[in-house]
Amino acid sequence: MTARLIPAACDATGRREQPLRITVNGEPLDGIAGQSIAGVLLAAGRPSWRTGPSGAQRGLFCGIGACFDCLVTINGDRDVRACLRRAHDGDTVHTQRRDGAHHSGDQDASTVPRDSDSPDGSVL
Amino acid sequence: MTGRQVAVVGAGPAGLAAARAALGAGAEVTLIDAARQLGGQYHRTPPEEYAASRPEALQHGWPAFAKLRRELLGHPRCAWWPETSVWALERRDPGQQGPPRVHLLRGPADGSHRVRQILEPDALVLACGAHDRVLPFPGWELPGVFTAGAAQTLAKGERLMVGEQVVVAGSGPFLLPVAASLVEAGSRVLAVLEANPAAVLARGWSRKPWQLAAQLGKAGELIDFTGQLVRGRVPFRTGRTVIEARGAGRVEEVVTARLRPDWSVVRGSERTLAVDAVCVSHGFSPQLELPVAAGCALRGTPGAQFVQTDARQRTTADGVWAAGEITGIAGAPAARAEGAVAGWYAGGGSPAARALPALRRSRDQGRDFAARLARAHPIGAAWPGWLGPRTLVCRCEETDYATLCRAVQEQPGAAARTAKLATRAGLGPCQARVCGPTVTELAARLRGAAPDAVPADGLPAAGPHHRPFAQPIRLGELARPPEPPDAAPEHHGA
Known part of the structure; x- marks a missing residue:
């Protein structure tokens, strides 16, 4: 087992749930309104979604936007910190990698440059 | 009303106190934070969408925080700007007085359609806070290894439990509330490992015990956490730490080992524990890019630097004040006192105000507490041995x-x-x-040199906190002209 959301029924904060759905590399993933993109991924049993320069798996590390380990592409915007970005129903998420290889099974991959040294310098 | 425009960057305990004090002095305040909610990492609350009926269940000092939040959000001279990042501070030309221009991006984190705005305040209060410092160890990059702060943020802010079987390791009193959050969220915390041996902790904590009384709120919190841990039957061990994380594609087990007081590993003391998450913190790194960009002088040694302030929390940069963890890791009570002092002076308040002596006392007690923390939880010099x-x-x-x-x-x-x-x-x-x-x-x-030794190749050392772009900005955003200061961001509240 791994990370999971505290069930609303036994949550001490007495929260309510409003479902939402995002897609990750085309695959639908269910979450609840208010979660971050990283929260949706972790709660869905995905501990990692990015690969480092060597191809090693990476997930969320600092959780507050300092380490940039959790970068994803959201609705076409590259290099979004998944821990900081709130999930919205219908968000299209693509995972990123830094080893220069392409995503497997990801149609957009050939047009997606590597992060940090992307030719269009999309993020400074 | 002084009519002074004060920008406060950071809405944690220090920034909130600064905003209130500046309003009290008669200033107009713009309170800025990258998060969507007030409170910073310390008062991390579930998102509005969760519609939590009992948000106070996870918070220490909830009534005081809720009152302050109401007061600031309802104040006619206070503008609250959530989801707002300071991406650059532009210093005035030589000879010109005043704080730097504040370049902002407003909208969802790292989005491409954020609104660019520029503030030209009369005074700037920096209360940027800190993030966990984690020393490297073999396997620390594996998914499932989190900073302690991440585990707590996810538990309190999203109601997410990071793992079923968790070890919390590192050094500092922060390990306890993190472990308590994990237990509350439903994790089985196998152990809390404080790297410093009991003798070092005792020396740091028991010296001048009367100082601790001044930080009763803090001590009460720790007693609360310890109570929760005892009820959760969590073993707390000193002089032991995680020296390796192992697993195929994610953490599956950790190796822990006994440490000598200098944090050298006692070979033969290794033990392996099966885990699905590890939470680590060896203290905090202050977020110094904005103070450095503003031109504030730092004090301390490289790797342990903080913003230098005077008795009024003024930095060496004209029109710039600093408060909270960027001036020294001292916890929320000290941050609040510093914030109040900074906000009062930044807002043009009188140095003769009656509340100031008590605030300064509270701040100084907080600084004593910080010195005590540093003595009780040093980083052992032999840590690179692992x-x-x-x-x-x-x-x-x-x-x-x-x-x-x-x-x-x-x-x-x-x-x-x-x-x-x-x-x-x-x-x-x-x-x-x-x-x-x-x-x-x-x-x-x-x-084999002191970290601040002059380099031999002639170039001045690039300060580790020097980042011309304090936060990422997209070229498209940079190319668009900034909006007037009163424009509302497109994605506000989206």
């Missing part, structure tokens, strides 16, 4: 310890800049936020 040649030092660029050693030893006279370019350590997306203090410390040790 690094292997292939242990990653820089997570972004995957620079390992052997590569760093080679780069420094091949060019023993070279500046940090040369080692950085040769190894790429610190040049990745995080811009050395995570590895900066560690690379500085390791490189200095490998050279």
